[in-house]
Amino acid sequence: MSVQEKAPRRQGRYTVVFPTAPRVLGAASVVGPMEGRGPLGQLYDRVTADDILGQKSWEQAETVYMVDACRLALEKAELAPDGVDVLVAGDLLNQMVTSNVAAAQLGIPLFGIYSACASFAQALFQAAVLVEGGFARHVLVATASHHKTAERQYRYPNEFAHQRPPTATWTVTGAGAVVIGGGDGDGPRITAGIVGRVVDLGVKDPYDMGSAMAPAASDTITRMLTDTGTAPEDYDVIITGDLGELGTKLLHELTAQSGLPVSSRHQDAGMLIYRPEQDVHAGASGAAGAAVVFASWLLPQLADGHMQRAMVAATGALHSPTLIQQGGSIPAVCHAVIVEGGRGVGA
Amino acid sequence: MATEKAKKQYQTLVKQHTPPRPIVRNVVAAFVVGGLISVLGQLIFGGLTRLGFASKDAYGYTGAVLIGLSALATGFGVYDSLAKFAGMGANLPITGFANSIVSPAIEFKREGYVMGVGAKMFTIAGPVIVYGLASAAVMALLRWLLGGVGR
Numbered sequence: 001m002s003v004q005e006k007a008p009r010r011q012g013r014y015t016v017v018f019p020t021a022p023r024v025l026g027a028a029s030v031v032g033p034m035e036g037r038g039p040l041g042q043l044y045d046r047v048t049a050d051d052i053l054g055q056k057s058w059e060q061a062e063t064v065y066m067v068d069a070c071r072l073a074l075e076k077a078e079l080a081p082d083g084v085d086v087l088v089a090g091d092l093l094n095q096m097v098t099s100n101v102a103a104a105q106l107g108i109p110l111f112g113i114y115s116a117c118a119s120f121a122q123a124l125f126q127a128a129v130l131v132e133g134g135f136a137r138h139v140l141v142a143t144a145s146h147h148k149t150a151e152r153q154y155r156y157p158n159e160f161a162h163q164r165p166p167t168a169t170w171t172v173t174g175a176g177a178v179v180i181g182g183g184d185g186d187g188p189r190i191t192a193g194i195v196g197r198v199v200d201l202g203v204k205d206p207y208d209m210g211s212a213m214a215p216a217a218s219d220t221i222t223r224m225l226t227d228t229g230t231a232p233e234d235y236d237v238i239i240t241g242d243l244g245e246l247g248t249k250l251l252h253e254l255t256a257q258s259g260l261p262v263s264s265r266h267q268d269a270g271m272l273i274y275r276p277e278q279d280v281h282a283g284a285s286g287a288a289g290a291a292v293v294f295a296s297w298l299l300p301q302l303a304d305g306h307m308q309r310a311m312v313a314a315t316g317a318l319h320s321p322t323l324i325q326q327g328g329s330i331p332a333v334c335h336a337v338i339v340e341g342g343r344g345v346g347a
Numbered sequence: 348m349a350t351e352k353a354k355k356q357y358q359t360l361v362k363q364h365t366p367p368r369p370i371v372r373n374v375v376a377a378f379v380v381g382g383l384i385s386v387l388g389q390l391i392f393g394g395l396t397r398l399g400f401a402s403k404d405a406y407g408y409t410g411a412v413l414i415g416l417s418a419l420a421t422g423f424g425v426y427d428s429l430a431k432f433a434g435m436g437a438n439l440p441i442t443g444f445a446n447s448i449v450s451p452a453i454e455f456k457r458e459g460y461v462m463g464v465g466a467k468m469f470t471i472a473g474p475v476i477v478y479g480l481a482s483a484a485v486m487a488l489l490r491w492l493l494g495g496v497g498r
Contacts, residue, residue, distance in 0.1 A: 152454050
C-alpha cells in the first residue's frame with residue numbers, strides 16, 4: 001500500500017483525516033439473552049441462551065463473548081487470527097482482563113485500551129491510524145462488557161437488594177468486533193477521527209452517567225463538525241454511545257447552545273438496545289453498547305446505501321468508585337470517527 | 348479545566364432535566380411491602396408461641412426464620428427483584444439486612460472461601476454493624492452516666 005507522503009492528515013484543530021480511508025472488512029456482534037429480546041434482537045450475529053456460557057465466572061463469560069465476536073468478525077473478513085497484525089481491544093474491568101485474556105486466546109498482538117464506554121470509538125480510531133499509516137495491514141477492533149461483571153466491580157453484588165434511580169443505566173452483556181484493513185473495494189470506510197478531550201463538570205452521581213458524559217459528547221461532536229466544516233444535517237446519523245434519556249436531552253440542549261443542534265440527526269446507541277418494557281431505566285451502557293449497535297444496525301445500513309455518512313461518537317464515563325468515595329466527580333470523554341458508505345469512498 | 352461557574356451552570360441544567368424520582372409510588376410500595384414483611388414476622392411469632400415457645404425465645408426464633416427465608420430468596424435471585432419494587436420496604440426489615448450479607452457471600456464465592464466469602468461478606472453490612480455497636484456503646488455510657496445500670 002502506498003502511503004501518501006504529502007497528504008494532509010489534520011483538519012481544523014483536532015480532527016484527523018484518513019486520505020486512504022481504511023475499510024471495514026467485517027464486523028460481528030454477540031449479545032446476551034436480555035439484549036436479544038431488545039429491538040435489535042434479529043440483527044445480532046449471535047444471541048446466547050444464558051449469560052454464563054458454561055464458564056466458572058461472569059468474567060470468563062465476558063471473555064468468551066469477546067473471543068466469539070472476534071472469531072465471527074474474522075470469518076466475515078475471511079481472515080485467520082494470524083492474518084491480523086494488531087488487536088485493539090477494551091473493556092470495563094480492572095487491568096482490562098477481558099481484553100488481555102481474549103488476546104492470549106486469539107494469539108494476536110494486543111493494544112489494550114481504556115476509555116470506558118468510549119473505548120469502541122477509540123479502538124476504531126487507532127485501527128484507522130495504524131492502517132492509514134501503513135503500520136498494519138489488518139487490525140481487529142473489539143470491545144466487551146457484561147452486566148454482572150460491571151455490577152460486582154463498580155457497584156453492588158448482583159443479588160443485593162436495592163432500588164436504582166430513573167437515571168441509572170444497564171450495562172450491555174456482549175461484545176462487538178470489527179476488522180479494519182486497507183486497499184480498494186466497497187464497504188464502509190473510516191474517513192476521519194477525533195481524540196476526545198476529557199470534560200468534568202462536577203457530576204458526582206454514579207447512577208447518572210448520562211449527565212456526566214453529555215458535555216464531553218457535545219464538545220467532541222461540535223469540534224469535529226467545526227473542524228470538518230460540516231453541519232449535523234450532513235450526516236445520516238450522529239450516534240452516541242450511552243447517554244440515555246437524560247444525557248440525550250442534555251446533549252441536545254448543549255449542542256443547540258453551541259449553534260450546531262444535533263437533535264434532528266442524533267441517535268443514542270444506549271436507547272436502541274432495550275425496549276421500554278424491559279425497564280432498565282435510562283437505557284443501556286457499557287463498552288459493548290456502541291460496538292454491537294455499530295456492527296448490527298449501523299454498518300449494514302452504510303453498506304447497502306441506506307446511509308451515506310455517520311459519525312460514531314462513543315461516550316465514556318471515566319468513573320472510579322475510589323474517586324467518588326473520596327468526594328471526586330466523574331470525568332468523561334467522547335472519541336469519534338466518521339464512517340462513510342457506498343462505493344469508491346476515499347479511493 | 349472547567350470553571351466553577353461553568354460547573355454550577357451545568358448542574359443547574361442537569362437539575363432542570365432530571366426526571367423526578369417517583370417518590371409517592373416508592374413510599375407506598377415501601378409501606379405495603381415493609382408492612383407485609385412485618386405481618387409475616389408477626390404470623391411466625393404467633394405460630395411459635397402457639398407451639399409453646401415462650402415469647403422471650405419466640406422473638407429470636409422469628410428473626411432467625413425471617414433471615415433464613417431472606418437468604419433463600421436471595422439465593423433464588425428473587426429478593427433483589429422485590430427490592431426493585433419495594434425499595435426501603437425490602438431493605439429496612441431484618442430480611443434486608445440478611446440480603447446485604449448473603450448477596451456478597453454468593454457473589455464472591457468464586458474468589459474462594461477466605462478472600463471471597465470471608466473477606467467480602469460484610470462489605471455492605473459491615474458499616475451498619477460497626478456504627479450499630481458504636482452507638483449502642485454510646486447509649487449505654489449515657490444511661491450509666493444518667494442513672495446507673497442494672498435497674
